Amino acid sequence: MAKILKIYPDNPQQNLIAEVVKSLNNGGIIIYPSDTVYALGCNIFDIRAMEKLAQIKKIKLDKAHFSIICNDLSHLSNFTKPIDTSIFRFLKTHIPGPFTFILEANKSLPLAYKGKKTVGIRVPDHIIPQMIVEKLGHPIASTSIKDDDEVIEYSTDPELIAEKYDSLVDIVIDCGYGDNVASTIVDLTSGEPEILRQGKGEM
Structure with missing residues (x-):
């Protein structure tokens, strides 16, 4: 049964953030808010947690x-091949924000990403995931929560999300209603930005 933690962005409680980080370190799956939609997340270095995340999806x-x-x-150089100055400047002007950037992966990716030629990097403009990653000491793996409804693409109500994923995840962070527009996906592998999916982020 998932534990619901009410954490609000205007004053996130350090002890609750620490509880989330402890769960991630113990192989837990979390549901967390972002600057776009609610998402599922886990420790990228925990292969069992990554497998569980895939099973949920x-x-x-x-x-x-x-x-x-x-x-x-x-953390960029930990996961991606060297990028040129113009791409780095481009990233700096759009991070943090509602974008997922596709970059060429290097060979130092965590085990669950082995063999991937590209990787999506995201820095949400939201204090809660930023604090979680900072306290954890490394990034987390993430995937958006889609809705089964054919009209509503993304779930926005954390209480309904908690009900649906109650037996599948360890912690649900309730930060109030989320957005229903996902991030804009931008492919940077060619050296020029190419929008693969237009979402919340405007370029």
Whole structure:
């Protein structure tokens, strides 16, 4: 049964953030708010947690394209091939924000990402995931929560989300209603920004 933690962005309680981080370190799956939609997340270095995340999404882990959530660009070189100055400047002007940037992956990716040629990097403009990543000491893997409804693409009510995922996750962070527009996906692998999916982020 998932534990619901009410954490609000105007004054996030450090002890509750610490509880979330402890769960991630113990292989837990969390549901957290972002500057776009609510998302599922886990420790990128915990292969069992990554497999569980894939099971929740009803896909095989080797077919999954989970984003890597960072709190700044400092972890970029851990996961991506060297990027040129113009792309780095471009990233700096759009981070943090509602974007997922596709970059060429390097060979130092965590085990669950092995064999991936590209990786999606995201730095949400939201204090709660930023604090979680900072306290954890490294990024988390993430995937958006989709809704089964054919009209509503993303779930926005954390109470309904908690009901649906109650037996599947360890912690649900209730931060009030979320957005229903996902991030804009931008491919930077060619050296020029190419929008693959227009979402909340405007360029």
